[in-house]
Amino acid sequence: MQKTTLIIGAGGVGRVVVHKCVLNEDVFGKIVLASRSIGRCEEIKSELPDANIETRTVDADKTEEVVELINEINADIVINVALPYQDLTIMDACIATKTHYLDTANYEHPDEAKFEYKLQWQRDSAFKEAGIMGLLGSGFDPGVTNVFCAYVQKHYFDEIHTIDILDCNAGDHGYAFATNFNPEINLREVSANGRYWENGEWITTEPMEIKMLWDYPEVGVKDSYLLYHEEMESLVKHIKGLKRIRFFMTFGESYLTHMKCLQNVGMLGIKPVMHQGKEIVPMEFLKTLLPDPASLGERTKGKTNIGIVAEGIKNGEKKKIYIYQVSDHEECYKEVNSQAVSYTTGVPAMIGAKLILEGKWQGNGVFNIEEFDPDIFMDELNRQGLPWQIKEL
Numbered sequence: 001m002q003k004t005t006l007i008i009g010a011g012g013v014g015r016v017v018v019h020k021c022v023l024n025e026d027v028f029g030k031i032v033l034a035s036r037s038i039g040r041c042e043e044i045k046s047e048l049p050d051a052n053i054e055t056r057t058v059d060a061d062k063t064e065e066v067v068e069l070i071n072e073i074n075a076d077i078v079i080n081v082a083l084p085y086q087d088l089t090i091m092d093a094c095i096a097t098k099t100h101y102l103d104t105a106n107y108e109h110p111d112e113a114k115f116e117y118k119l120q121w122q123r124d125s126a127f128k129e130a131g132i133m134g135l136l137g138s139g140f141d142p143g144v145t146n147v148f149c150a151y152v153q154k155h156y157f158d159e160i161h162t163i164d165i166l167d168c169n170a171g172d173h174g175y176a177f178a179t180n181f182n183p184e185i186n187l188r189e190v191s192a193n194g195r196y197w198e199n200g201e202w203i204t205t206e207p208m209e210i211k212m213l214w215d216y217p218e219v220g221v222k223d224s225y226l227l228y229h230e231e232m233e234s235l236v237k238h239i240k241g242l243k244r245i246r247f248f249m250t251f252g253e254s255y256l257t258h259m260k261c262l263q264n265v266g267m268l269g270i271k272p273v274m275h276q277g278k279e280i281v282p283m284e285f286l287k288t289l290l291p292d293p294a295s296l297g298e299r300t301k302g303k304t305n306i307g308i309v310a311e312g313i314k315n316g317e318k319k320k321i322y323i324y325q326v327s328d329h330e331e332c333y334k335e336v337n338s339q340a341v342s343y344t345t346g347v348p349a350m351i352g353a354k355l356i357l358e359g360k361w362q363g364n365g366v367f368n369i370e371e372f373d374p375d376i377f378m379d380e381l382n383r384q385g386l387p388w389q390i391k392e393l
């Protein structure tokens with residue numbers, strides 16, 4: 001029987017997911033694209049005039065609205081590419097309707113700049129009882145980086161001791177300052193304290209305190225800063241023998257200077273302030289001023305390179321493996337009208353959903369992506385537009 005796929009969120013990532021699901025329409029069947037405002041959904045639909053796409057409005061902050069929509073269209077899976085704030089309400093709607101669930105970013109409360117899996121993992125037993133699968137973090141990082149870890153664990157190591165996740169975006173959009181995905185989510189992540197895990201403990205650093213230089217293949221040497229990133233929370237649970245895991249992201253000097261300045265004047269605040277008798281949230285106002293990330297696509301040139309370096313032991317010998325993926329902003333835009341950050345997130349979201357619908361990844365409960373056999377996902381990456389490279393260092 002033909003499937004029905006519900007995609008919630010019509011931003012940069014949502015656009016890529018729709019394009020890629022349409023390319024795999026034998027698996028995804030009818031696509032219903034729903035978002036808070038219909039305009040963006042219609043725009044995406046108009047890019048694919050021959051595809052079987054319907055559009056809807058939904059306020060995904062309201063579980064009952066999502067339940068109603070899932071029931072109305074009889075969805076087989078919900079791909080959540082709205083914002084992390086909607087993860088729990090959408091998960092609850094999936095439980096109520098016994099529908100598979102997938103997302104790309106872990107839950108965050110709008111009023112607290114803190115993201116963690118706790119509340120999503122707590123829904124594991126409800127997912128089990130409903131007989132459905134919830135796949136968390138099926139983007140690039142989290143997502144592909146977790147699959148890279150599972151893949152090297154399976155094929156290259158008896159034990160992995162250290163992992164560094166290395167995220168480089170060398171794209172240039174020509175603006176003095178803009179963020180490549182949702183500014184609020186991006187700036188909250190970047191302005192937070194750094195954190196990494198070593199010998200069973202989380203170690204907190206000041207924001208941007210630890211810096212290293214890394215030579216990214218096809219990009220070059222870039223300043224890379226230690227940040228906390230959500231995939232580490234699940235990887236420390238699932239990678240055996242791990243002694244340390246860190247996450248590094250590249251930032252140019254100009255980006256950091258702008259950010260520091262915005263932070264110093266209070267523009268990154270997420271608590272309301274009074275302005276001319278009206279409450280405003282500085283970060284939300286900043287979002288209004290900054291270029292819409294969706295508009296950056298056609299201006300952005302350059303490449304992304306995201307990967308992992310793992311060190312450990314195989315047959316008693318030390319080993320160091322680097323596995324990475326390079327994408328080109330202009331090529332991505334040519335294919336799906338979105339730049340590489342949205343592309344590298346949307347493709348893995350589609351792949352995760354494809355493997356669920358095909359029954360290749362199965363299970364009742366809430367899972368992180370590294371818990372499944374990585375090989376089929378790695379093959380799909382090569383087939384669906386994200387070819388990867390592996391090197392022994």
Ligand code: NDP
Pocket residue numbers: 008009010011012013014034035036037040058059060061081082083084086104105137138139140141142143180181182185293294341342344345
């Ligand atoms: P955008 O801000 O471009 O798009 C978000 C979309 O969600 C918009 O269409 C927005 O609608 C919609 N939305 C927001 N609130 C609601 C709501 N209450 N109900 C229904 N729809 C809503 O974000 P991106 O496309 O850049 O990112 C999408 C997701 O992907 C985010 O969760 C982000 O954190 C994640 N991500 C993950 C990455 C990874 O590698 N794992 C990397 C990059 C992003 P409207 O237009 O009306 O505001």
